[in-house]
Amino acid sequence: MSTTFIVLITLAIAVGIIYLLIKGGNIKDTDGDMIPDKVEETAKKVSKKVKEVAKKKEQPIKATVKANAGGAGKAVKVSSSGSGAGAGKKNAKKTSGGGAGKAKSSGRGAGKKVSSGSGSGAGKK
Numbered sequence: 001m002s003t004t005f006i007v008l009i010t011l012a013i014a015v016g017i018i019y020l021l022i023k024g025g026n027i028k029d030t031d032g033d034m035i036p037d038k039v040e041e042t043a044k045k046v047s048k049k050v051k052e053v054a055k056k057k058e059q060p061i062k063a064t065v066k067a068n069a070g071g072a073g074k075a076v077k078v079s080s081s082g083s084g085a086g087a088g089k090k091n092a093k094k095t096s097g098g099g100a101g102k103a104k105s106s107g108r109g110a111g112k113k114v115s116s117g118s119g120s121g122a123g124k125k
Contacts, residue, residue: 019034021027028037 018027018036022029022034022036029035030037
């Protein structure tokens with residue numbers, strides 16, 4: 001059996017059990033939409049909390065944007081927190097190796113494999 005089939009069967013069984021519990025009255029569903037009331041309440045609480053956090057995060061962002069609005073046409077330099085090697089080079093080319101020149105491959109991984117494929121051991125002796 002494939003894993004996908006097993007997962008689908010497990011989900012179908014879980015949905016069937018939940019359906020029977022709702023119809024039997026063990027799980028409350030007052031509006032009849034087949035979503036338990038507890039799940040609906042939790043979803044509303046989470047939604048409210050997300051909106052609160054979004055408003056709190058949005059206020060400092062708006063203040064920062066208003067403060068920087070005067071320099072709208074200016075370029076902004078974004079630096080990374082790396083070791084600084086190569087910093088300041090504007091026209092540097094990216095290379096994948098230390099070779100001299102351009103690689104002669106399509107870049108699709110069609111080259112020869114170096115390893116024997118087993119992954120265990122040091123290769124041929």
